[in-house]
Amino acid sequence: MTSDVQIPDPLDLERDEEARLRAAAGLAPAPRPAGEYAGFESVGLPDRPPETEREEELYTLAEGEMLVNMGPQHPSTHGVMRLVVKVRGEVVIDIDPVLGYLHRGIEKLCEEATYTTVLTYVDPMDYLASMHNEHAPAIAFEKLFGVRAPRRAEYIRALVVELNRVFSHGLMMGFLALDMGGLTPILYSFINRDEIVDMLSAISGQRMLFNFFRVGGVNFDANDEFFSRLGKWRAGVHRQRGLPGPHDRDGRPLRPGGDLAGRLGAEPAGVGRAVRRAQGASLLDLPRAGIRGHHPAGRRLERALPAAHRRDQAEHPPH
Amino acid sequence: MVRGDGHLHHLGWALQAQLQRGAGGGSGHAGGRLCARLSAAPGGTHLRHDPPPGARQAASRRVVDLRRPRGPASGLGRRRQLTAPARAGALVRLLLDRFPDLARSLWTDEDSVEVQIDGAAAPDLLQRLRDDPELTFWYLADAAAVDYGVDQHFEVVYHLYSDKHPAWLRIRARVDRGDPHIPTITHLWEGAMFHEREMYDMMGIIFDGNRDLRRIYMSPDYRSFPQRKDFLLPDDAADSPAAGVNPLERPETWDLTRLTDELAPGVIGHVKSET
Numbered sequence: 133m134t135s136d137v138q139i140p141d142p143l144d145l146e147r148d149e150e151a152r153l154r155a156a157a158g159l160a161p162a163p164r165p166a167g168e169y170a171g172f173e174s175v176g177l178p179d180r181p182p183e184t185e186r187e188e189e190l191y192t193l194a195e196g197e198m199l200v201n202m203g204p205q206h207p208s209t210h211g212v213m214r215l216v217v218k219v220r221g222e223v224v225i226d227i228d229p230v231l232g233y234l235h236r237g238i239e240k241l242c243e244e245a246t247y248t249t250v251l252t253y254v255d256p257m258d259y260l261a262s263m264h265n266e267h268a269p270a271i272a273f274e275k276l277f278g279v280r281a282p283r284r285a286e287y288i289r290a291l292v293v294e295l296n297r298v299f300s301h302g303l304m305m306g307f308l309a310l311d312m313g314g315l316t317p318i319l320y321s322f323i324n325r326d327e328i329v330d331m332l333s334a335i336s337g338q339r340m341l342f343n344f345f346r347v348g349g350v351n352f353d354a355n356d357e358f359f360s361r362l363g364k365w366r367a368g369v370h371r372q373r374g375l376p377g378p379h380d381r382d383g384r385p386l387r388p389g390g391d392l393a394g395r396l397g398a399e400p401a402g403v404g405r406a407v408r409r410a411q412g413a414s415l416l417d418l419p420r421a422g423i424r425g426h427h428p429a430g431r432r433l434e435r436a437l438p439a440a441h442r443r444d445q446a447e448h449p450p451h
Numbered sequence: 452m453v454r455g456d457g458h459l460h461h462l463g464w465a466l467q468a469q470l471q472r473g474a475g476g477g478s479g480h481a482g483g484r485l486c487a488r489l490s491a492a493p494g495g496t497h498l499r500h501d502p503p504p505g506a507r508q509a510a511s512r513r514v515v516d517l518r519r520p521r522g523p524a525s526g527l528g529r530r531r532q533l534t535a536p537a538r539a540g541a542l543v544r545l546l547l548d549r550f551p552d553l554a555r556s557l558w559t560d561e562d563s564v565e566v567q568i569d570g571a572a573a574p575d576l577l578q579r580l581r582d583d584p585e586l587t588f589w590y591l592a593d594a595a596a597v598d599y600g601v602d603q604h605f606e607v608v609y610h611l612y613s614d615k616h617p618a619w620l621r622i623r624a625r626v627d628r629g630d631p632h633i634p635t636i637t638h639l640w641e642g643a644m645f646h647e648r649e650m651y652d653m654m655g656i657i658f659d660g661n662r663d664l665r666r667i668y669m670s671p672d673y674r675s676f677p678q679r680k681d682f683l684l685p686d687d688a689a690d691s692p693a694a695g696v697n698p699l700e701r702p703e704t705w706d707l708t709r710l711t712d713e714l715a716p717g718v719i720g721h722v723k724s725e726t
Contacts, residue, residue: 180671183665183671184662184663184664184665185662185663186662186663187663187665231645231667231668232667232668232669235668237677239678240677240678240682
């Protein structure tokens with residue numbers, strides 16, 4: 133009968149308490165009833181035996197656990213990936229990301245292309261900040277050819293790349309709130325992005341996939357419209373600092389990676405400084421490079437910053 | 452650009468100074484020309500006033516020659532084996548000090564250092580690079596595979612970063628094509644799991660000890676390794692539900708024997724059909 137079936141309460145505090153007490157007493161944890169391998173059927177693939185240890189551990193369901201497919205058509209997965217989520221009640225206890233939905237075989241295409249074509253293929257890899265994607269192969273080709281971009285081009289590159297970084301991170305903040313249900317901040321992010329997109333379209337002719345970098349420099353010189361829009365944006369940027377950031381439904385401000393995300397352990401995981409900083413690691417413990425990294429143009433730019441800005445950077449170091 | 456005081460501020464100091472000194476200055480300096488190398492004085496080429504070499508250096512500022520690549524770009528593109536330890540950087544000295552048996556497999560150009568090793572030695576070397584208190588290469592930026600050709604080996608390339616020096620380090624671990632096995636490094640860096648799955652999926656390199664070595668982009672029942680140099684698209688078309696809608700997936704597209712001398716005389720040389 134249905135009353136015979138014991139479905140464990142996902143927030144079974146007594147069971148967690150028992151596990152804690154057993155651990156404190158030095159006993160082995162209580163043996164859980166063996167789970168049943170669920171295969172892939174429930175998440176859309178044909179059933180077959182597990183191939184790896186991790187697959188077996190993931191797809192074996194104990195009592196009260198369920199596999200939910202958070203498919204590529206989900207606002208928070210952005211059409212890029214599929215998350216097979218193992219839940220116990222409402223608590224997520226394991227995730228298996230399935231990738232490949234946005235993979236376009238760019239590396240394979242680049243095998244058949246000349247270096248000029250490669251620079252256009254890599255543009256849409258991170259379409260929110262295209263110039264970063266072009267910057268890397270441009271520098272790589274310059275190293276291979278032994279050519280050097282003129283200093284003016286290096287300054288334009290640094291300027292344009294930093295603008296790309298600003299509008300990409302600004303959009304990230306908007307999407308961070310959107311993925312958690314807040315519909316408003318993304319509008320502000322897009323306003324900010326639109327101002328910068330206008331100035332980048334003045335300098336490169338494109339609004340999104342800029343195709344701006346060349347081996348040995350950039351495609352167009354900076355023009356008056358670019359500088360005029362840049363100045364106007366910079367004057368207005370400080371006024372936007374007063375806007376409130378993303379909040380959760382109780383009105384508390386959200387910190388990226390603060391209370392909601394998982395935590396990294398102490399062991400190295402191959403993540404950089406920004407992710408660790410988001411976990412709350414102190415800046416003094418984290419190793420860091422200079423403000424602009426190791427590129428020669430960046431070092432020159434850092435020397436050219438006025439002293440007040442340098443002081444400001446030292447007090448509030450970016451990461 | 453000319454500002455109020457009438458001087459040309461757009462040009463560099465050296466150029467301004469040279470142009471302002473006026474023409475016909477004698478043999479001591481450039482005489483108002485931009486380039487100090489021209490030795491013909493104005494007014495009489497038969498009267499050569501070659502300045503003494505020392506005086507010319509002292510008198511005029513040399514114009515920067517932008518045609519020759521300078522700085523880090525000047526020697527790049529050629530891999531030089533480390534034969535002059537006196538010119539090696541501090542990182543290379545430290546690596547040689549810690550790993551003396553790597554002296555023959557350490558390569559450097561001006562701004563990057565790389566180590567070429569065999570695949571079996573990779574996790575041990577990476578663990579020592581990460582845990583040594585003077586090296587501290589704590590960040591694994593990338594782990595990727597390279598296929599050098601149909602008859603050649605694979606390489607697994609690891610990029611490590613340490614901000615202590617600060618330095619990037621590249622480790623190239625050679626993997627045989629016939630037996631593509633290499634030990635895993637997921638016990639050192641958790642984040643290497645996805646990189647190793649991608650290398651398995653795309654190249655077919657098997658990571659011994661990896662707990663979750665399955666395909667990451669392609670579907671689990673896929674049979675080829677797409678990033679290999681000998682990957683042929685028509686081989687997979689028969690398995691896919693599309694079954695060759697794309698002309699690149701049809702074997703007849705890749706059949707060069709149909710381009711005979713009747714259709715395209717002299718274009719195709721010796722093409723034999725695969726029978």
